[in-house]
Amino acid sequence: MQTRLTDLIKDTPEGKEADAILRSCVHCGFCLATCPTYQLLGNELDSPRGRIYLIKQLMEGEPVTASTQLHLDRCLTCRACETTCPSGVRYGHLLDIGRGMVERHVERPPHAKFVRYLLRTLLPNRTISGLLFGLARLGRPLLPGRLRKLIAPGSRTANELPQTKHARTMLILDGCVQPALTPNTNHAAARVLDRLGISLVAAKQAGCCGALAYHLNAQQEGLDAMRRNIDAWWPHVTHKDRPVEAIVITASGCGATVKDYGHLLQHDPLYAGKAVRISELARDISEIIASELPCLTSLLNQSEPAPSPRHIAFHAPCTLQHGMRLGGKVESILKASGFHLSKVADAHLCCGSAGTYSILQPKLSRQLRDNKLAVLTADNPELVVTANVGCQTHLQGGADLPVRHWIEILDERLNHHTSG
Incomplete structure (x- = not known):
């Protein structure tokens, strides 16, 4: 992608990083197929490729509007597009730069600013x-x-x-x-x-x-x-x-x-x-845990299997599979520990939690959550497990069965073995 960044941004550290990321995008559109908001809204401006164009326009001096801000706000930062991208576009880093610049150009309504202030003041305390x-x-x-x-x-x-x-x-x-x-x-x-x-x-x-x-x-x-x-x-x-x-x-x-x-x-x-x-x-x-799997399985083999739930569905958070590229790690541990895992369709798609997204974009968030719960429970598991507190709480709000962190059920399984 060719760029013509303005003099105000092109020689700054964030401008140089953004320019390199923008130039790595080849417009292929592979990201559209894995973007949760594009799947729901069908608007290319609510896809990674569309948002990349918006950020490019911003950095080239084009007008920045509340509409630009809305499309960037709607992004979950799930980074599924990064996993899919054949060119290795570091979209998450570009989005952070773009959002920071838009925030300096577009004034949010007072009530929206206040809600964001409360979230970042109260929750981290x-x-x-x-x-x-x-x-x-x-x-x-x-x-x-x-x-x-x-x-x-x-x-x-x-x-x-x-x-x-x-x-x-x-x-x-x-x-x-x-x-x-x-x-x-x-x-x-x-x-x-x-x-x-x-x-x-x-x-x-x-x-x-x-x-x-x-x-x-x-x-x-x-x-x-x-x-x-x-x-x-x-x-x-x-x-x-x-x-x-x-x-x-x-x-x-x-x-x-x-x-x-x-x-x-x-x-x-x-x-x-x-x-x-x-x-x-x-x-x-x-x-x-994966690096200690031989020791773990040795402990688990010391007695009969625990009577805890054995048929479970694992929700892989976006930050686990796309952010840290650890897809399959938890699943392998759970299988080695004697749990039967349900098959989960479209496991790469976000559940809609995404930090404060469920508060700031409640309608889209609920749609994504309901879609995720439908595939997680399709095989009638006894419970759902995940690896992130935000996903756990968000899914539990719409689920009719327990949603827990996977380390808890592994702890219970080990506790049964070592005490039984």
């Missing part, structure tokens, strides 16, 4: 989100049916991390809303890794991965959150006697972002090198 979801959990019996499904009941097993000190140590990212929404996820991960001879430790000062603010176009806020995490983790990474082996992340949305710290902070002279190292250490929990 663990104290506030914990209080809000805690109150919601107390009043859960009084909530309407669909809303009640979004608030998981308290877990009896969500207690402190195992205290055993193994020779192998890894960091765990607590995140922002996950401790309040699905408190058992990280504790289940810690118990599974404990049985595999790995200790998890948490850095108390670490918080939101930065994705929430960054993808709401408050990009400096998002980058600041990333810097805070790096500061919190760095003493553990550089510990003289016992540096951590990895940074384990159980929410794939956070994992895709942390693995991108090196790119996002590449122009920060104080953090660029540290960010690269953090990205190198970041691991989705499935990567750790």
Whole structure:
């Protein structure tokens, strides 16, 4: 694709990156077949190729309107187009640049600005989100049916991390809303890794991965959150006697972002090198478990299979299969652990959660969720499992059967084996 970027942008770091990405697009249109919003709306401006043209026009000095902003807002950033693209177009990075520029050119209505401000202020704050979801959990019996499904009941097993000190140590990212929404996820991960001879430790000062603010176009806020995490983790990474082996992340949305710290902070002279190292250490929990599969299967073979659900449907979050390119990793672990997995049609398509998308684009989000649940439940599984707190909560809001994180059912299976 030929480009003629304006003088104001072409020599800036983001202009140079955007220009290289734009030039790599060959207009083939393969991305249209895998774009969820194009599938629903049939408008090419709501496809990756169409949005690439809009960003190109913006950078070449063409007028920027609220319509441009709307088409970019509608993108889920699922990155299925990146998996499909034969030219390797880094669409997600281009979209971030384009959205940031549009935000500076187009003034949002006051109410829209306020909603976005609340989302990026309240949700990343663990104290506030914990209080809000805690109150919601107390009043859960009084909530309407669909809303009640979004608030998981308290877990009896969500207690402190195992205290055993193994020779192998890894960091765990607590995140922002996950401790309040699905408190058992990280504790289940810690118990599974404990049985595999790995200790998890948490850095108390670490918080939101930065994705929430960054993808709401408050990009400096998002980058600041990333810097805070790096500061919190760095003493553990550089510990003289016992540096951590990895940074384990159980929410794939956070994992895709942390693995991108090196790119996002590449122009920060104080953090660029540290960010690269953090990205190198970041691991989705499935990567750790897969590397320990012989030990896991040995533990599972010590007794009879557990009476927990055996027929399940796995929803692969976009951030897992497209963002981190870990498609099939969780499925192989679950199959090796004795679970029967349903076949899921169009597994590459987004469920519609996409961070705050389900709040800001509720109609499209619900359509995508309903479509996803239809294929997930087509084979009558006993439950649905996934790998991201956002997907889990979003799907649960429309599902008639339980939706859980896959590490929880693996923890239960191991607990039955080791205690039975």
